Amino acid sequence: xxxxxxxxxxxxxxxxxxxxxxxxxxxxxxxxxxxxxxxxxxxxxxxxxxxxxxxxxxxxxxxxxxxxxxxxxxxxxxxxxxxxxxxxxxxxxxxxxxxxxxxxxxxxxxxxxxxxxxxxxxxxxxxxxxxxxxxxxxxxxxxxxxxxxxxxxxxxxxxxxxxxxxxxxxxxxxxxxxxxxxxxxxxxxxxxxxxxxxxxxxxxxxxxxxxxxxxxxxxxxxxxxxxxxxxxxxxxxxxxxxxxxxxxxxxxxxxxxxxxxxxxxxxxxxxxxxxxxxxxxxxxxxxxxxxxxx
Amino acid sequence: xxxxxxxxxxxxxxxxxxxxxxxxxxxxxxxxxxxxxxxxxxxxxxxxxxxxxxxxxxxxxxxxxxxxxxxxxxxxxxxxxxxxxxxxxxxxxxxxxxxxxxxxxxxxxxxxxxxxxxxxxxxxxxxxxxxxxxxxxxxxxxxxxxxxxxxxxxxxxxxxxxxxxxxxxxxxxxxxxxxxxxxxxxxxxxxxxxxxxxxxxxxxxxxxxxxxxxxxxxxxxxxxxxxxxxxxxxxxxxxxxx
Ligand SMILES: Nc1ncnc2c1ncn2[C@@H]1O[C@H](COP(=O)(O)OP(=O)(O)O)[C@@H](O)[C@H]1O
Ligand SMILES: [Mg+2]
Numbered sequence: 001x002x003x004x005x006x007x008x009x010x011x012x013x014x015x016x017x018x019x020x021x022x023x024x025x026x027x028x029x030x031x032x033x034x035x036x037x038x039x040x041x042x043x044x045x046x047x048x049x050x051x052x053x054x055x056x057x058x059x060x061x062x063x064x065x066x067x068x069x070x071x072x073x074x075x076x077x078x079x080x081x082x083x084x085x086x087x088x089x090x091x092x093x094x095x096x097x098x099x100x101x102x103x104x105x106x107x108x109x110x111x112x113x114x115x116x117x118x119x120x121x122x123x124x125x126x127x128x129x130x131x132x133x134x135x136x137x138x139x140x141x142x143x144x145x146x147x148x149x150x151x152x153x154x155x156x157x158x159x160x161x162x163x164x165x166x167x168x169x170x171x172x173x174x175x176x177x178x179x180x181x182x183x184x185x186x187x188x189x190x191x192x193x194x195x196x197x198x199x200x201x202x203x204x205x206x207x208x209x210x211x212x213x214x215x216x217x218x219x220x221x222x223x224x225x226x227x228x229x230x231x232x233x234x235x236x237x238x239x240x241x242x243x244x245x246x247x248x249x250x251x252x253x254x255x256x257x258x259x260x261x262x263x264x265x266x267x268x269x270x271x272x273x274x275x276x277x278x279x280x281x282x283x284x285x286x287x288x289x290x291x292x293x294x
Numbered sequence: 295x296x297x298x299x300x301x302x303x304x305x306x307x308x309x310x311x312x313x314x315x316x317x318x319x320x321x322x323x324x325x326x327x328x329x330x331x332x333x334x335x336x337x338x339x340x341x342x343x344x345x346x347x348x349x350x351x352x353x354x355x356x357x358x359x360x361x362x363x364x365x366x367x368x369x370x371x372x373x374x375x376x377x378x379x380x381x382x383x384x385x386x387x388x389x390x391x392x393x394x395x396x397x398x399x400x401x402x403x404x405x406x407x408x409x410x411x412x413x414x415x416x417x418x419x420x421x422x423x424x425x426x427x428x429x430x431x432x433x434x435x436x437x438x439x440x441x442x443x444x445x446x447x448x449x450x451x452x453x454x455x456x457x458x459x460x461x462x463x464x465x466x467x468x469x470x471x472x473x474x475x476x477x478x479x480x481x482x483x484x485x486x487x488x489x490x491x492x493x494x495x496x497x498x499x500x501x502x503x504x505x506x507x508x509x510x511x512x513x514x515x516x517x518x519x520x521x522x523x524x525x526x527x528x529x530x531x532x533x534x535x536x
Contacts, residue, residue: 168394
């Protein structure tokens with residue numbers, strides 16, 4: 001039962017990684033860049049939800065919606081101001097800009113909300129705890145909501161990219177930007193849309209993360225951000241199902257290592273697994289094997 | 295079409311210069327296309343044929359000169375807007391969306407059209423390319439080279455363009471498929487489609503075109519009726535190999 005309980009916890013943490021990883025992977029797939037500020041958008045989302053509950057007296061649903069709205073605007077603005085002018089620049093310049101953006105967000109948060117950790121309201125997600133196997137396996141309400149949210153997001157994104165005009169346009173841009181333009185697709189607008197979706201998801205992830213681990217400070221987003229980025233690479237960066245699989249596996253491996261091997265070594269084990277996977281499959285678990293075409 | 299000479303031109307390219315950074319790829323070329331014509335742009339590898347088409351399509355911006363399409367000055371209009379004005383480019387190397395199905399590729403070709411027109415446009419394309427109908431649900435990357443070229447052309451036709459630009463449609467295809475592609479170009483022409491055709495296969499291009507321009511490292515050398523160029527000694531020597 002202890003194992004099952006760890007597995008459930010891993011699934012929950014993995015779901016959060018997966019939701020964050022979607023943001024990395026979609027932006028990478030479509031804009032061909034690593035948005036290292038993505039983790040910090042999570043932190044901003046969590047602060048907004050915190051303020052909504054603590055200072056503005058908003059009901060929980062509005063707190064989450066507010067966080068999503070702010071993060072969407074933030075993500076689109078970052079892209080517009082910092083990344084779009086570098087569309088023709090080298091990827092190194094873009095990467096450095098993204099890292100700079102990450103520090104900028106952290107320092108702005110430090111200015112606005114201070115360095116003292118805030119304790120995140122854990123009642124923001126009020127869902128009854130589950131008790132399974134006649135009380136032997138307890139699953140917290142947050143866990144249930146997290147796993148469900150992940151499922152809903154996955155189904156919604158699959159539908160969006162598979163069936164809608166905008167979603168298909170995104171796949172076109174991701175495959176061949178020039179050819180997409182020749183179809184009449186506005187590439188800039190598509191990239192903005194991708195940042196909007198990724199950032200809204202980051203807000204959700206921020207709320208879920210801070211409800212499960214309720215300490216909020218300006219650096220809250222960095223470590224989960226890096227882990228989720230790892231998850232995206234693990235699953236195959238650019239691939240939406242890859243982000244899902246990578247996130248879930250990463251969460252489960254991390255929690256199981258912590259429970260059965262060593263708390264200190266858990267992160268090292270996670271990254272070791274990543275390295276092994278990349279040695280065997282350089283494009284990640286579900287990544288596209290790039291084929292040379294004549 | 296009626297009125298003055300000016301309005302009879304579907305496309306009018308005037309003295310455009312195109313650069314890749316410091317590389318001066320197109321050095322002041324001018325040419326035009328009238329409605330219903332097939333105009334061929336021939337020339338050796340690296341002459342600037344693709345650059346010319348990409349500039350007209352809006353993927354590249356000319357540093358100077360002008361491009362008029364359907365009487366409107368469209369110089370510097372981005373590619374995604376040119377499509378809505380009725381211009382389609384079937385690019386060099388086909389550039390179909392490999393990971394999408396044949397049907398999805400065709401749908402994307404109609405991105406600029408209202409959703410209600412997609413079904414009938416697709417019927418037209420399937421009539422012209424029955425092979426694509428058979429492969430409708432197949433992922434495009436698994437098609438043969440000839441099928442991919444048909445898909446690329448079908449995709450361009452889905453937008454019902456007023457001007458179809460084809461960049462080396464015969465590239466890399468077996469002779470039998472080259473014949474087939476050119477037969478289709480002839481059919482499209484007969485159906486009234488205006489085509490600007492870029493080819494290294496000058497023989498085939500000149501035999502299907504009405505008029506042609508010969509591009510030589512960024513400038514236009516010769517031009518005239520395709521049939522005349524086909525019999526011109528200089529052209530035969532330089533581009534037809536005999
Ligand atoms: N992306 C590019 N960057 C720099 N130079 C280019 C690029 N594309 C083409 N060129 C150069 O521009 C010239 C014309 O190329 P292109 O238009 O592709 O010729 P063609 O289609 O007739 O073979 C060539 O000298 C080529 O090397
Ligand atoms: Mg070319």
